[in-house]
Amino acid sequence: MSEGFFAGDKPHNPLEGAVFAAGAGPELQLAVGDDCARLSLRIAPAHLDRAIGAFGFDIPSKIGEMSSGAQRSALCLGPDEWLLMAPESEREKITAGFAEIGAQTSHSLVDVGHRTVAIDISGPASAMVLNAGCPLDLENMAVGACARTILDKAEVVLMKLEGEYYRLETVRSFAEFVWKFLSTAGREFEQCRDKTRVTGL
Amino acid sequence: MLLIKCPYCQQERAEVEFSYAGEAHIERPSDPAALSDAEWEAYLFLRSNPRGTHFERWYHIHGCGRYFNAVRDTVTDNFVRTYPAGMPRPSVHDIDDAKT
Known part of the structure; x- marks a missing residue:
C-alpha cells in the first residue's frame, strides 16, 4: 500500500470527506463523526470503582447507561463490558492509569479506536431513518x-x-454500507415528504 | 417480530438481536471416557424436542453479548420467562406463576 493503512497516526476512514447530499435539509443531517480514542474495557463489576479511579471519570454500572463529559465518556454495553471514549490526546493517560491498577485487578483494556467509525445523525427525521434498519x-x-444493536445487517453502538x-459507531468495514443505508433511507423520506418531486417523476 | 426480554439488559429487545443456541440445562459429563457409546450419543445428539414448555439457550449477540436461558412454549411461541445462565431450571410452579 503506497498510501499506507495509517496515514501518520490516523487510521484510514472510509467515510473521510463523505457528504450527505441526497436529502440534505432541515429534516435530516448526516455527518462523519470525529475520531477519538476508544477503549473496550472488561472488568468484574465488583471492581468498577477501581476502574473509575483509573479512568478519572464516572463509569455507569447499568447496561444501556452512558456518562459523558467534555474529556471522557463511558458506555455500559454488557454486564462486564464498557466502551470508554476520550480525545486522542488522552489515550496515553488512560492506558497508563489502567496499567497502574493492573497488578491488583485483572481486567482487559483493548484499543478499538482504529476499527471504529462514527456517524452523527440529527434532525426531526433521524429516528425514523434509523428505524428503517x-x-x-x-x-x-x-x-x-446507549445500546449495542443492529442496523440492517451491521452491528452498531x-x-x-x-432528542x-x-x-x-460501527466497525470500519461496515461504515460505507451503513452510510449508504442511512442515505438511502433518508432519501426515501425526503421523496415522501416532498410531494411535488414525486408527482414530477 | 418476537420481543425477548434479556435478563442482563432488563429490556425487551427485538428477536433479530438474538441468536438461538439449543436446549438448555445439558451438562457436559465430567468424565467422558467413562461413558458408554450410547450415553455419549445421548449427551451429544439426543434432545427432548417437547411440544409445549421448552428450556432453551439464547445469545444476545447484537446486544450485551451474553448467553441466557429462556422458557418458551413451542406451540404458541410465547416466551414465558428468561433467566441468567447458570441459574437452576425454574419449577413448574414458577412457570405457572410467570404465565399468569
Missing part, C-alpha cells in the same frame, strides 16, 4: 442512553445524545 424503540429511548441527535 434498527428495531429499537427510539422515541421512548432516554436522552443519554447507538447513543442518543439529544433528535444520535451518534452511531
Whole structure:
C-alpha cells in the first residue's frame, strides 16, 4: 500500500470527506463523526470503582447507561463490558492509569479506536431513518442512553445524545454500507415528504 | 417480530438481536471416557424436542453479548420467562406463576 493503512497516526476512514447530499435539509443531517480514542474495557463489576479511579471519570454500572463529559465518556454495553471514549490526546493517560491498577485487578483494556467509525445523525427525521434498519424503540429511548444493536445487517453502538441527535459507531468495514443505508433511507423520506418531486417523476 | 426480554439488559429487545443456541440445562459429563457409546450419543445428539414448555439457550449477540436461558412454549411461541445462565431450571410452579 503506497498510501499506507495509517496515514501518520490516523487510521484510514472510509467515510473521510463523505457528504450527505441526497436529502440534505432541515429534516435530516448526516455527518462523519470525529475520531477519538476508544477503549473496550472488561472488568468484574465488583471492581468498577477501581476502574473509575483509573479512568478519572464516572463509569455507569447499568447496561444501556452512558456518562459523558467534555474529556471522557463511558458506555455500559454488557454486564462486564464498557466502551470508554476520550480525545486522542488522552489515550496515553488512560492506558497508563489502567496499567497502574493492573497488578491488583485483572481486567482487559483493548484499543478499538482504529476499527471504529462514527456517524452523527440529527434532525426531526433521524429516528425514523434509523428505524428503517434498527428495531429499537427510539422515541421512548432516554436522552443519554446507549445500546449495542443492529442496523440492517451491521452491528452498531447507538447513543442518543439529544432528542433528535444520535451518534452511531460501527466497525470500519461496515461504515460505507451503513452510510449508504442511512442515505438511502433518508432519501426515501425526503421523496415522501416532498410531494411535488414525486408527482414530477 | 418476537420481543425477548434479556435478563442482563432488563429490556425487551427485538428477536433479530438474538441468536438461538439449543436446549438448555445439558451438562457436559465430567468424565467422558467413562461413558458408554450410547450415553455419549445421548449427551451429544439426543434432545427432548417437547411440544409445549421448552428450556432453551439464547445469545444476545447484537446486544450485551451474553448467553441466557429462556422458557418458551413451542406451540404458541410465547416466551414465558428468561433467566441468567447458570441459574437452576425454574419449577413448574414458577412457570405457572410467570404465565399468569
